[in-house]
Amino acid sequence: MLYWGNANPGWLILMVSPLVAAILFHIYVPVWLVWVVGMGTIAWLTLPWRLFSTIAATAINLVSGKLGDFLWGLLKDYQKDRLILFLDPDKDPLGGGYHLIQSRIAIGAGELWGRGLHKGTQTQLNFIPEQHTDFIFSAIGEEWGFIGAMVVLVAFWLICLRLVIIAQNAKDDFGSLLAIGVLSMIIFQVIVNISMTIGLAPITGIPLPWISYGRTALLTNFVAIGLVESVANHRHRLKFTD
Numbered sequence: 613m614l615y616w617g618n619a620n621p622g623w624l625i626l627m628v629s630p631l632v633a634a635i636l637f638h639i640y641v642p643v644w645l646v647w648v649v650g651m652g653t654i655a656w657l658t659l660p661w662r663l664f665s666t667i668a669a670t671a672i673n674l675v676s677g678k679l680g681d682f683l684w685g686l687l688k689d690y691q692k693d694r695l696i697l698f699l700d701p702d703k704d705p706l707g708g709g710y711h712l713i714q715s716r717i718a719i720g721a722g723e724l725w726g727r728g729l730h731k732g733t734q735t736q737l738n739f740i741p742e743q744h745t746d747f748i749f750s751a752i753g754e755e756w757g758f759i760g761a762m763v764v765l766v767a768f769w770l771i772c773l774r775l776v777i778i779a780q781n782a783k784d785d786f787g788s789l790l791a792i793g794v795l796s797m798i799i800f801q802v803i804v805n806i807s808m809t810i811g812l813a814p815i816t817g818i819p820l821p822w823i824s825y826g827r828t829a830l831l832t833n834f835v836a837i838g839l840v841e842s843v844a845n846h847r848h849r850l851k852f853t854d
Contacts (some may be wrong), residue, residue, distance in 0.1 A: 616779065616792040622658030626651060626669055630676035637677030648673045694814045701811070711747065714739045715809045719753035719761075726757030744825045746817060749809045764823070768802050771837075778844045787843035794836045 614624055629651045636644040648670055655669035656662050684692070693708035701709025718734035721727065732754035734740050743751045753761050772795055779791035798821055805820040807813035819829045 613789050613793050613796060617785070617789060620658050622654045625654055626659075629669070629673055630679075633673040633676040634680030634683075637680060644677060694816070698808065698811055698814045711741055711815055712808075712811055714741075715747055715750040716811055718750040719810060722754040722757040722760075724758050726753075726755050726760055729755055731755065745819060746805070746815070746824065747809055748820050748824045749806050752823075753809075765806075768798070768821075772799060775840060778840055778847070781847050782843050783847050787846070791840045791843055794840050797836065798833070 615621065629647070633644060633647055633651070636647050651673045652666045652670040655665045659665035659669070687695075690708070693704070697704060697708045698712060701712040703709060705713055714734060718732060718740055721732070721734060727733070730736060732751065734754055735743050735751045740747050740750050749761070749764075752764055756763070775791050775795040775798070779788045779795070782788040782791060801818050801821050804813055804816060804818045805824070808815045808818075819826050821833045822830065
């Protein structure tokens with residue numbers, strides 16, 4: 613929403629830079645140092661009070677590396693497992709890694725066309741916990757296969773395209789930002805939910821919009837879409853005359 617509202621892209625990068633710095637510090641220190649220098653350069657080029665801003669941005673990214681250790685210590689064991697086991701679920705195949713292992717087996721078993729509706733072994737034999745909520749995409753992948761999964765993704769893409777068009781044609785900034793906000797919410801849910809079922813992100817309790825079972829999430833997403841459609845109904849329309 614900030615980007616859509618014409619915020620300076622450099623400011624947006626600086627906003628998330630401490631988190632990136634904390635991650636890079638524990639992955640590869642030379643890359644972390646390059647990142648810190650880069651953030652100082654961006655601060656010099658984009659922020660007022662150049663000298664002060666550059667020193668502040670550099671210092672914050674330097675401190676964030678060690679701050680990550682402190683924040684990691686505040687997490688509970690099961691929260692740490694969620695962040696670690698998606699990289700290697702085989703470390704705890706019957707515990708924290710069980711969900712992801714079964715999910716990947718199910719999606720892989722679907723192959724191109726899937727095993728058919730209600731014919732998936734992983735789903736019908738309940739090997740996948742929470743398959744009606746958080747892991748609904750695993751059931752789609754097994755029973756409908758790659759083609760079915762792509763149909764679902766295309767459907768979400770069309771919804772997102774509709775939201776972008778509404779944002780572009782809204783008659784005021786509030787309506788435009790409202791549409792982009794809903795777009796961001798939907799994209800975030802879709803990416804996180806699907807990524808966690810295939811092992812690209814830690815397992816979280818974020819549902820797949822309009823597909824996962826859940827009254828509150830379903831109602832919230834429908835209300836959000838209704839608000840955006842209200843923006844579309846009140847946009848300026850061209851009047852054609854003879």
